[in-house]
Amino acid sequence: MTAAPLQDKSRAGKPRILVLGGGSGGLELASQIARQGDFETVLVDRQPAHVWKPRLHEVAAGTVATSLAEISFYLLANLRGFHFEQGEVVEIDRDARRVTLGVMTDTDGRELAAARTLDYDICVVALGGKTPDFGTTGVAENAVRLDGPEDAEAFRRRFIAKMIAARETGLPAEVVIVGTGATGTELAAHLRRSERGFRREQVGGGGGKLLSVTLIEAAPQIMPGIDDDLRAQIVQRLRALDVKMVTDAEISEVTPTELRTVKGETWPSDLTVWAAGLAATPLLKRLSDFEVDGKGRIVVDERLRSTVDSRIYVLGDSAAFTPPGEERPLPPTAQTASQQAAHLAKALPDVLKGKTPPPFRHEDKGRLVSLGRAGTVGRVGFSRRDDLLIKGTFALAAYHGLERQHQWRVLGRLRGSVAILADLVSPAKGPALKLHAD
Structure with a gap:
């Protein structure tokens, strides 16, 4: 009972x-x-x-x-x-x-x-x-979805194990990310940066490649919904990071070792991330x-x-x-x-107090992309639909401002400023690609 x-x-x-x-x-x-x-x-x-x-x-x-x-x-x-x-x-x-x-x-x-x-x-x-898995066979059993901190921790444990194995065998770990929204695209860039921590530097040169990263998108283009100019900038940086991009590929099944599409294509995968929408x-x-x-x-x-x-x-x-x-x-x-x-x-x-609240009004602030040492680009929204494509220092400052606002709202101005200062003096370096569409 x-x-x-x-x-x-x-x-x-x-x-x-x-x-x-x-x-x-x-x-x-x-x-x-x-x-x-x-x-x-x-x-x-x-x-x-x-x-x-x-x-x-x-x-x-x-x-x-x-x-x-x-x-x-x-x-x-x-x-x-x-x-x-x-x-x-x-x-x-x-x-x-x-x-x-x-x-x-x-x-x-x-x-x-x-x-x-x-x-x-x-x-x-x-x-x-x-x-959502859209009813795709094998997603629940064989793929990781980054919906919460427990998912992120589970992925990190598996990723570390795959990278250690790749270092010992010399065979690059195959990571496949399904979905090219903010989560999938940013993760691809961060994994490439993480790879450097597993390399054993050799005399006379760096260690070999330990990681293969593939982004798979069901739509004809990556990041459906953004404008062509911004997409071109992102694609260029992803290629520079040696991230493979596959489009027009609808996944029909995820197994422990590969992905299959409705067209019969297959991709090997040691670790699959399902980031196909929300x-x-x-x-x-x-x-x-x-x-x-x-x-x-x-x-x-x-x-x-x-x-x-x-x-x-x-x-x-x-x-x-x-x-x-x-x-x-x-x-x-x-x-x-x-x-x-x-x-x-x-x-x-x-x-x-018994008062009627005013209606909610949404302001589209656009999409910002921070590309690390390669610079920053973004699309900033205004009250009209002729948004402005921005680059460089202004775009970088605008991107950082989004997270700073979150810190201030959560911690208050004083404590939020202390947290921001701690971020600024952190010895960690930023990622090779940083996308913020949220």
Whole structure:
């Protein structure tokens, strides 16, 4: 017989804003609204620490060197003034305004903490997304998807083992990445940089090649959706890094040793990464009776409220928000989540006072590519559609500004500046290619 969840007895008469999910959007929101007014802010996440998702590929490749690569939610809660509850969300009871967190267990299935419930006055769903396999045979069993820090760590362990074997045998490790979005493209560049750490320098010259990296894309061109000028710049740098690029190749099966396409082509693979797009976490469909779109995201109105309950807001990868006049929802990027978090940080305190929040307005800030010593290029968005292609120092500063803003929002101006300074004086060098589309 399953025990009833422990009832929420922590409230002290104050209204509560409950934020479900500590990704870039959820954490920025909780950090910005904590201590704003006479209400309680509670953040929920199943992990004990925050990793900024646009940097998961760096964690996977072992090239990350930043004070914000991973930071404890418990520490952040103490610094910023919100409460943190670790656990996995399993249900939202809209009538009771209550969220249930499941039983916490260890790796052997032993219970560590009982199921709990948390009451709310306003609930914000920010549970992120997952990489879909599109029903492709063998993906779940034989490929790695970089959806969370545990995936990145699992990949890194396997990558190290393959590189050690390559160094001993002299046969390059074959790494194949399916999908040429930000995650796949950036990972390819970081793996090439990581290769240098495994080489044994020889007298009279460097060590041999230990790694073969292949990017596979189902579309006719890599990075579908970007303009041709920016794509040409990225392709040039990837070729300089000796990254193979294969297009118009739809994968039909992933095995432990190779990939197969619907056309019958095959590619050998010692380690396969599946980075083919992003969809909402399947959990959203089970939480409550939300209206969801074809990708499983919760449909929201112009104020980011769910269509079935005005007390439940949704942001980031969990939300399907279609701007007025547009045909499609906004893409699931960190840029979108951050803007929605900033909007709700201003709107939700007013909602608790009985005011109606203004509509959310999205500003497309474009796409930036930092190419290490080869320079930086990018496409910066304005209010019009004639975006500006920028290069050099200005583009590099704009790219770094995106992550700095995240650090400031999470840590505050003072502590964020300290973290930024630590990054600047770090002895680690940047990657050969750095793409930021989020």
